[in-house]
Amino acid sequence: MNRNPVLPTLTLPTEPKALRSIDLLVSQTYAGHGFLALDDLPRVALEAAARSAGDGFEWAVKTYFDGLAGGEPRLKMNLSLKGQMHLICQRCMQPCLVQIEESRQFVFFANEALADAFPIEDDALEPLVASSQFDLLGTIEDEVLLSLPLIPKHPEGACEAASLGAGADDILNQGETLKKPDNPFNILKNMKKKD
Ligand SMILES: [Zn+2]
Numbered sequence: 001m002n003r004n005p006v007l008p009t010l011t012l013p014t015e016p017k018a019l020r021s022i023d024l025l026v027s028q029t030y031a032g033h034g035f036l037a038l039d040d041l042p043r044v045a046l047e048a049a050a051r052s053a054g055d056g057f058e059w060a061v062k063t064y065f066d067g068l069a070g071g072e073p074r075l076k077m078n079l080s081l082k083g084q085m086h087l088i089c090q091r092c093m094q095p096c097l098v099q100i101e102e103s104r105q106f107v108f109f110a111n112e113a114l115a116d117a118f119p120i121e122d123d124a125l126e127p128l129v130a131s132s133q134f135d136l137l138g139t140i141e142d143e144v145l146l147s148l149p150l151i152p153k154h155p156e157g158a159c160e161a162a163s164l165g166a167g168a169d170d171i172l173n174q175g176e177t178l179k180k181p182d183n184p185f186n187i188l189k190n191m192k193k194k195d
Contacts, residue, residue, distance in 0.1 A: 057083030092159035
């Protein structure tokens with residue numbers, strides 16, 4: 001079966017529009033990385049409370065073939081996300097900087113029914129449907145939205161400074177010297193576990 005163990009790896013485009021249609025039905029794997037500004041992610045941009053120059057998300061994607069227990073090799077995908085944007089602080093209603101750093105793993109199926117049948121207890125692996133025009137940009141955007149905190153807040157004690165009329169960039173600079181809040185990723189993970 002394993003006549004061609006070394007599959008050619010294609011480099012993913014970095015141009016956002018080109019990421020809307022990736023052919024996942026070829027016997028090839030993909031790797032690539034890039035940066036998406038808020039303007040490239042319209043559904044994410046809707047959530048933005050303010051804009052600053054550094055807002056946006058670096059992404060890195062790698063696909064590979066791997067066996068599920070006792071089955072055929074399946075296409076899987078690793079997605080890493082790192083970036084920032086400004087959301088509305090739910091304490092003072094001023095823009096606050098939110099940073100995310102996430103890593104997700106996906107497994108591809110031939111159709112919706114097979115993907116739906118994939119056991120969701122295995123939350124380390126999210127099922128997706130493979131296609132010749134896979135919307136990778138849409139998937140990255142979905143994951144950014146899922147990674148954002150449900151209740152964004154400034155770090156403890158930083159709301160007052162924000163409401164004194166500081167702009168988004170000033171808040172950014174103050175963030176360097178303020179005590180780091182609890183890791184938002186751990187908070188998010190704990191929230192997800194309660195579901
Ligand atoms: Zn606040």
